[in-house]
Amino acid sequence: MFEYKNNELYAEGVRVKNIVDNVGSPVYVYSKGHFKAQFEKFNKAFSREHVIAFAIKSNSNLAVIKTFASLGAGADIVSKGELFRAIKAGVDTSKIVFSGVAKRDDEIEYALENDIMMINVESEDELYNVNRVAEKLNKKARIAFRVNPDVDPKTHPYISTGLKKNKFGVPYEEAYDLYLKAKELKNIDVYGIQFHIGSQLLDTTPIYDASVRVADLMRRLTDKGVEFRVVDVGGGVGIVYDEKTDKEPDVNLYARQIEEAFRDFDVKLVLEPGRFLVGNGGILVSKVIYHKTNGQKNFLIIDAGMNDLLRPSLYKAYHKIAPMKKTGSKAIKCDIVGPICETGDFFARDYEIEDVPNGNFIVVFSAGAYGFTMASNYNSRPRPAEVLVSGDSYRVVRERESLEDLIKGEIL
């Protein structure tokens, strides 16, 4: 839903220039239309009973969460803060699943008090802790184990999570024993099974492979009297960052494969898409401050930094970058860098882009996921505003931080 008309970028029906003129720079701009379209594409792919639990960590703005909640989505949360956000945004708590390796007692309590769908338990220590907290509250905790199917998602080492050497989940061999132990615990309701093998998967076959392995485990456990009511297949469905090399996953195929893998079980499916729903529904708009040449290298210096969008620095992630207004000036090859005093503060290196004069704007695409959520105040920079566009109108859904916000809570 970001398109050039007469060489100017529009977010749905809104000229992006209007937004930046009014709200300032840098600014995140989201397209509600894109969010809805992605949700519907994903939702329609499944024919069995399912819950789409939006992975809030990808974009946790309240207005974004609410957008999905009003379409019927639940939430995949990983902290008390994310549950707080989900509740504020009106997510039906019976559609919330809670993952994460380090759930504290107060987080487990908060989840049980709000009667969420289930807690995805990631270790034996956590199992006994959930049981203990539930006992204290006189409740029965619905749980799934996050099972580690040990399927290599062939992805970046930092975002591959389903391998034995990673901190996530319970080893496949151990899960069998843990389910039998859990069944005996008074304050545990063995409710489902979960897995998640990695992020930004463009080929979803590894998810199918994992599903088959998990279904095998379920069969063995069903024989022992474990009743599964939910299978949560995690997230990880990727998006196109680079049009030259990436191809959007076929969600219809993905859905068919998952439904096929679990055809023997009368379960509700839970899906945890995050990036797929929001990634290409967001851009970061930034002003060009200076041009500069150091030796043979050109630099386009912009007013956004790694504090605003960390992905290029942290993962060396590729983002498409283009002028907000195409003027037909000749292309330059340059590093696009920010104001932060670190060599690692860059958005692209040796990137070919139509030259953009100082004072004009550039757009970093595919910034809807893991953009603002990872923003910091590094170098004492207030975090940018977030804007949600819907049709011909837009509104600020998070105000730009002020200098006073930077020192909130500090006591001289």
Added chain:
Amino acid sequence: MFEYKNNELYAEGVRVKNIVDNVGSPVYVYSKGHFKAQFEKFNKAFSREHVIAFAIKSNSNLAVIKTFASLGAGADIVSKGELFRAIKAGVDTSKIVFSGVAKRDDEIEYALENDIMMINVESEDELYNVNRVAEKLNKKARIAFRVNPDVDPKTHPYISTGLKKNKFGVPYEEAYDLYLKAKELKNIDVYGIQFHIGSQLLDTTPIYDASVRVADLMRRLTDKGVEFRVVDVGGGVGIVYDEKTDKEPDVNLYARQIEEAFRDFDVKLVLEPGRFLVGNGGILVSKVIYHKTNGQKNFLIIDAGMNDLLRPSLYKAYHKIAPMKKTGSKAIKCDIVGPICETGDFFARDYEIEDVPNGNFIVVFSAGAYGFTMASNYNSRPRPAEVLVSGDSYRVVRERESLEDLIKGEIL
């Protein structure tokens, strides 16, 4: 100033356990005594007139800045937000230098209005912009050029900044011409020269080498009538992260070398230490939540994450980690990881540490620099509290964020 007494960690005269019991976990704890001792060590090393401009980006807590300001320090700032902090903390603005490649007009205005010592200009575009903004304000802007002496600091690619291919500074050959151009600008007062070749230097010889090159340039420019009143040699003096491999730089040697390099010039020296002053004056205390074994790998899962301390994830930086209370239990080899749903969320890998039971605390050392300043709310986690210890007492200098703080400025 962090020491074990009877196997318990103390920050100066305060038992760290008392702090964490009262303030909660995770928490940053700083030692004012360490800050002062490092400042004095650095300060006494110089015999010529000098200003120690504390690099605020390393630790921008107001109480920390104030600690140095009251010892006579100035500030090295890189943004409007940092200038705001410096002023709030009572730094003498005549001791403030402003670096950074992307200074916006409003930042330049703010600096000129507050009459700071000088603006370190990093490109020709910026020179003309500073002149233009100064003209608008009817002021004369004191400037230095940040000159790139192109000396390899033999350090991590992300924190080496003095090379030609980096975004920082003005190439050595170009600087000569720029000084002559600047001299002719009506609203520019050519005041000094600056360079900065990289961070965490344990061998300061590259700084001496750079100084010699910069002094040569100054001689050529002095012949053309440029009068230098200040030489700003940047920062970059490192600290010991790993006691087994690192050796603290000899600041006396460092000072002698710099004074020797500029012996021909009647200038005030500006030094920009950051990490050296605060790095080992801070720790991050975190609670062990769970133990876990995945295959052959052990995990110690703690309640702090990469959102609290990014350095291990971003730079694969080493931090010493130890129990807050040594109990003599046997050592384990483990990954020490946090709650964030990313494989990259770790503090150490395959690390040998005396085992710490769930519910007890571990300490991440050398967290005083680039710790809290890089913290984010990723995974909707409130940022930790900061505590400053002085002698036998301590106080919270920044409160732990609340859930409500997470959604400040968001509009449903």
